[in-house]
Amino acid sequence: MSLDDPPPTARSTRRQRVEEKERAILSAARRIFEGKGYVSARVADVAAAIGVAEGTIYTYFPTKDALVRAMLESFWEGITAEARAAVDGHPDIFARLEALAKSHLALCIRNWSFLELTLRFLPGRSQDAQTRSLMRDYVAVFDETFATGQDKGELMEEAELWVARDQFYGALEYSGRTLMLRGNPDTAPVINALISSFRATYGAGGQPKALEGRLAKLEAKSAIRVVRPGKRAL
Amino acid sequence: MSLDDPPPTARSTRRQRVEEKERAILSAARRIFEGKGYVSARVADVAAAIGVAEGTIYTYFPTKDALVRAMLESFWEGITAEARAAVDGHPDIFARLEALAKSHLALCIRNWSFLELTLRFLPGRSQDAQTRSLMRDYVAVFDETFATGQDKGELMEEAELWVARDQFYGALEYSGRTLMLRGNPDTAPVINALISSFRATYGAGGQPKALEGRLAKLEAKSAIRVVRPGKRAL
Amino acid sequence: MSLDDPPPTARSTRRQRVEEKERAILSAARRIFEGKGYVSARVADVAAAIGVAEGTIYTYFPTKDALVRAMLESFWEGITAEARAAVDGHPDIFARLEALAKSHLALCIRNWSFLELTLRFLPGRSQDAQTRSLMRDYVAVFDETFATGQDKGELMEEAELWVARDQFYGALEYSGRTLMLRGNPDTAPVINALISSFRATYGAGGQPKALEGRLAKLEAKSAIRVVRPGKRAL
Amino acid sequence: MSLDDPPPTARSTRRQRVEEKERAILSAARRIFEGKGYVSARVADVAAAIGVAEGTIYTYFPTKDALVRAMLESFWEGITAEARAAVDGHPDIFARLEALAKSHLALCIRNWSFLELTLRFLPGRSQDAQTRSLMRDYVAVFDETFATGQDKGELMEEAELWVARDQFYGALEYSGRTLMLRGNPDTAPVINALISSFRATYGAGGQPKALEGRLAKLEAKSAIRVVRPGKRAL
DNA sequence: GATGAATGAGGGTTCATTCAT
DNA sequence: AATGAATGAACCCTCATTCAT
Numbered sequence: 001m002s003l004d005d006p007p008p009t010a011r012s013t014r015r016q017r018v019e020e021k022e023r024a025i026l027s028a029a030r031r032i033f034e035g036k037g038y039v040s041a042r043v044a045d046v047a048a049a050i051g052v053a054e055g056t057i058y059t060y061f062p063t064k065d066a067l068v069r070a071m072l073e074s075f076w077e078g079i080t081a082e083a084r085a086a087v088d089g090h091p092d093i094f095a096r097l098e099a100l101a102k103s104h105l106a107l108c109i110r111n112w113s114f115l116e117l118t119l120r121f122l123p124g125r126s127q128d129a130q131t132r133s134l135m136r137d138y139v140a141v142f143d144e145t146f147a148t149g150q151d152k153g154e155l156m157e158e159a160e161l162w163v164a165r166d167q168f169y170g171a172l173e174y175s176g177r178t179l180m181l182r183g184n185p186d187t188a189p190v191i192n193a194l195i196s197s198f199r200a201t202y203g204a205g206g207q208p209k210a211l212e213g214r215l216a217k218l219e220a221k222s223a224i225r226v227v228r229p230g231k232r233a234l
Numbered sequence: 235m236s237l238d239d240p241p242p243t244a245r246s247t248r249r250q251r252v253e254e255k256e257r258a259i260l261s262a263a264r265r266i267f268e269g270k271g272y273v274s275a276r277v278a279d280v281a282a283a284i285g286v287a288e289g290t291i292y293t294y295f296p297t298k299d300a301l302v303r304a305m306l307e308s309f310w311e312g313i314t315a316e317a318r319a320a321v322d323g324h325p326d327i328f329a330r331l332e333a334l335a336k337s338h339l340a341l342c343i344r345n346w347s348f349l350e351l352t353l354r355f356l357p358g359r360s361q362d363a364q365t366r367s368l369m370r371d372y373v374a375v376f377d378e379t380f381a382t383g384q385d386k387g388e389l390m391e392e393a394e395l396w397v398a399r400d401q402f403y404g405a406l407e408y409s410g411r412t413l414m415l416r417g418n419p420d421t422a423p424v425i426n427a428l429i430s431s432f433r434a435t436y437g438a439g440g441q442p443k444a445l446e447g448r449l450a451k452l453e454a455k456s457a458i459r460v461v462r463p464g465k466r467a468l
Numbered sequence: 469m470s471l472d473d474p475p476p477t478a479r480s481t482r483r484q485r486v487e488e489k490e491r492a493i494l495s496a497a498r499r500i501f502e503g504k505g506y507v508s509a510r511v512a513d514v515a516a517a518i519g520v521a522e523g524t525i526y527t528y529f530p531t532k533d534a535l536v537r538a539m540l541e542s543f544w545e546g547i548t549a550e551a552r553a554a555v556d557g558h559p560d561i562f563a564r565l566e567a568l569a570k571s572h573l574a575l576c577i578r579n580w581s582f583l584e585l586t587l588r589f590l591p592g593r594s595q596d597a598q599t600r601s602l603m604r605d606y607v608a609v610f611d612e613t614f615a616t617g618q619d620k621g622e623l624m625e626e627a628e629l630w631v632a633r634d635q636f637y638g639a640l641e642y643s644g645r646t647l648m649l650r651g652n653p654d655t656a657p658v659i660n661a662l663i664s665s666f667r668a669t670y671g672a673g674g675q676p677k678a679l680e681g682r683l684a685k686l687e688a689k690s691a692i693r694v695v696r697p698g699k700r701a702l
Numbered sequence: 703m704s705l706d707d708p709p710p711t712a713r714s715t716r717r718q719r720v721e722e723k724e725r726a727i728l729s730a731a732r733r734i735f736e737g738k739g740y741v742s743a744r745v746a747d748v749a750a751a752i753g754v755a756e757g758t759i760y761t762y763f764p765t766k767d768a769l770v771r772a773m774l775e776s777f778w779e780g781i782t783a784e785a786r787a788a789v790d791g792h793p794d795i796f797a798r799l800e801a802l803a804k805s806h807l808a809l810c811i812r813n814w815s816f817l818e819l820t821l822r823f824l825p826g827r828s829q830d831a832q833t834r835s836l837m838r839d840y841v842a843v844f845d846e847t848f849a850t851g852q853d854k855g856e857l858m859e860e861a862e863l864w865v866a867r868d869q870f871y872g873a874l875e876y877s878g879r880t881l882m883l884r885g886n887p888d889t890a891p892v893i894n895a896l897i898s899s900f901r902a903t904y905g906a907g908g909q910p911k912a913l914e915g916r917l918a919k920l921e922a923k924s925a926i927r928v929v930r931p932g933k934r935a936l
Numbered sequence: 937g938a939t940g941a942a943t944g945a946g947g948g949t950t951c952a953t954t955c956a957t
Numbered sequence: 958a959a960t961g962a963a964t965g966a967a968c969c970c971t972c973a974t975t976c977a978t
Contacts, residue, residue: 018937039273043973053939055975064973120354163427166412167405174404178396193397197435201427248957252962276947287964289950298948486958507741511952521960523954532952588822630880631895638876639869646868661865661903669899716978720941744968755943760970 022060024050029071034113038121072118076134079107083141093149098195105187108176142169155202256294258284263301268347272355306352310368313341317375327383332429339421342410376403389436490528492518497539502581506589544602547575551609561617566663573655576644610637623670724762726752731769736815740823774820778836781809785843795851800897807889810878844871857904
């Protein structure tokens with residue numbers, strides 16, 4: 001952006017320091033904001049957490065809002081890459097979906113408060129578009145997975161993709177919330193149920209015996225018990 | 235100092251006016267809070283919206299927080315009743331689930347910002363329990379529907395209820411969000427996909443031909459087109 | 469004050485009821501204000517304490533301020549009468565002073581928070597004059613006692629009354645505060661010390677020559693005049 | 703990030719300015735609070751008095767309450783030191799008491815409204831302990847003076863210290879109030895009367911037999927114990 | 937670049953007082 | 958005379974942001 005580039009070494013050193021501090025701020029901010037939420041977390045808290053003055057934060061991010069946005073951006077970009085890596089290298093669509101589901105539930109469990117932060121931060125703001133597009137990019141991984149499956153003839157051609165994707169993603173997200181609130185780290189029942197459901201519903205070429213066979217295996221694997229939740233189920 | 239039953243008319247007049255004003259406040263509050271979110275909405279806004287003094291609000295609700303809680307409570311109680319009414323009188327489980335799904339999606343579309351408000355209001359508060367229990371009561375309708383289906387032998391006995399319920403509820407909620415954001419009021423594809431999926435997955439007594447027959451009907455009915463969403467799908 | 473007097477019986481009944489309620493308010497107010505202080509005590513508290521509406525208080529007292537003033541007035545008038553009764557009928561000055569001291573300390577112990585209330589209420593108000601004059605009336609009992617003693621030749625003629633009175637009253641008040649804070653109800657040591665001190669210092673003809681010599685020097689030095697304070701003495 | 707000792711000048715400059723401003727706030731607060739009392743005085747008044755923004759006050763003191771406490775603390779610590787200095791270097795107990803009396807009356811006259819502020823601020827607060835302990839420290843100077851006199855044999859051994867101290871301190875305080883209200887700056891009569899009184903009452907070996915006889919009677923009656931209060935005496 | 941003191945607009949809440957019923 | 962809902966001015970405190978050093 002500037003024509004006269006400074007000596008590369010000095011420059012990269014400086015740039016490195018700057019980037020390192022930026023990461024430090026971002027990381028501190030994440031801890032603080034997760035814990036308290038956007039409104040309650042103060043810029044001063046973030047500064048204190050890494051031992052710099054309040055004003056220093058403003059050297060790196062013009063506003064509190066921008067700081068949160070940067071956090072969210074790096075987060076969603078990170079998990080998008082993660083999700084993309086998760087689906088890679090799996091032979092068929094259901095293996096890919098299973099990998100995606102695993103990745104997402106693990107994510108929910110590890111980053112629940114961060115996901116919540118995004119949802120809370122979003123509303124009531126005019127520039128939601130930016131943040132929302134981050135989420136869209138993430139969800140796009142799901143779309144692409146479905147689309148690829150359809151292209152390869154692994155999924156029914158008749159299905160409307162967005163309906164299937166919403167069903168899949170929504171089920172995962174809410175299940176993740178429930179697992180989180182219960183403190184239950186066992187994601188297998190959720191994943192198995194979901195995959196088997198999608199296989200039965202959207203799998204190309206009929207469900208009959210193949211499905212039953214697979215179901216039997218799954219049932220053996222995850223030892224599904226008949227559990228009837230009471231009112232405390234959530 | 236007063237008899238047990240003072241003149242009913244006079245008394246009920248005053249009481250009526252009080253209750254009416256309480257409703258007016260609640261309703262104005264809902265409008266304001268939906269629009270701006272909890273933090274940005276000022277108590278003064280609510281007061282101004284119905285042309286009373288700021289202090290008047292505090293005659294009815296001790297704090298801003300209590301006002302929001304009262305709103306949420308009446309809202310969730312209302313929709314819980316609605317959902318319960320929706321499932322009533324349907325012959326089989328899938329009809330009941332369909333009714334529930336319809337009811338919920340309609341609800342999402344009508345009250346999206348209110349649902350969001352609940353989610354946003356929840357986190358970071360100690361007394362979430364109260365609000366969360368409202369949501370639990372609502373979700374319990376879903377639980378009960380599944381449980382009834384299982385009791386009647388309409389659903390597989392092996393299924394874990396909470397997994398199925400989360401899958402169902404989560405899919406609905408997210409689909410509702412998507413419909414809302416798209417401004418798309420056509421809930422049929424979502425509902426059909428979901429019900430057919432649950433029939434295939436959790437329906438007692440196998441899926442084979444019956445499922446295919448049902449799918450054929452659905453396809454005819456909702457004229458599923460093959461749509462491949464691009465990045466802008468959300 | 470009005471020319472056409474209503475029927476005496478009805479009138480006195482009504483007046484009685486009014487006076488009774490006034491007393492009830494005053495008494496409730498005293499409890500409330502003692503406990504919380506002028507600022508923290510709310511008019512609504514007083515009303516609630518006797519089960520009337522807030523507005524009712526204003527039928528009897530035009531302002532919160534007036535209510536407190538009325539309380540203080542009745543209190544100080546009461547204790548002034550009490551003090552006057554205490555000194556009555558005692559043969560000599562020191563017996564009277566002792567009775568006064570006893571009365572005052574008992575008063576401090578019984579009504580400490582009320583005395584505090586007066587002190588706290590006083591400052592920063594323009595119409596202190598009224599309240600202050602109530603205290604003056606009370607202190608005047610002390611003045612009169614000293615003056616009588618001097619008139620009767622029981623006290624040194626050379627003493628300046630207000631100096632002695634302040635010494636006596638101040639010692640009592642502070643001792644009362646100390647007793648109160650300690651929760652110590654034994655007033656005897658304080659009273660004995662004080663009376664013996666005054667006997668030694670102001671008793672006519674009692675002091676040895678050494679003391680008289682010193683006093684003479686002091687008198688020369690500070691040119692003590694014999695001043696008898698009237699009601700305006702404070 | 704910083705060496706242990708940064709350039710003293712630069713650092714002390716900033717620190718000096720901060721301390722200076724703290725003093726400025728304290729001093730302005732004193733003026734404002736004296737004039738209006740704790741409740742009527744607004745934080746904004748204090749800020750305006752020294753031409754800073756309201757928020758600036760909160761950089762130095764976390765709450766209005768803390769501001770007043772800091773004021774009171776510095777005040778009482780100051781006068782305690784003053785009183786201690788006043789009694790120093792006087793040969794005998796009565797000279798020391800006279801010095802103390804002079805110091806205290808001068809103080810009352812100079813700082814009357816401040817003393818009142820303390821009294822008014824005290825009640826109805828849970829953390830009175832802190833403020834009260836400041837007053838105790840001041841009164842302790844009186845205690846120590848009496849105790850020293852007793853140790854040196856200048857005061858009667860039989861006297862209970864706290865009784866004498868209360869008598870002395872209370873007399874002074876109330877006399878100070880009177881002088882203040884009258885606008886009378888002549889403290890000599892008060893001091894002379896008080897010292898002569900204490901000499902006559904508590905001076906060791908000075909009293910004639912008559913007085914001793916009376917004292918003996920009193921002692922028998924109230925069983926005076928020799929109690930030497932420590933710092934916790936109040 | 938870093939600092940941290942200063943800013944000041946803004947909002948929730950209180951409560952004495954009024955007045956229509 | 959009693960009621961109690963309504964009023965609205967007042968005030969403490971927060972905290973993102975600025976800027977002189």
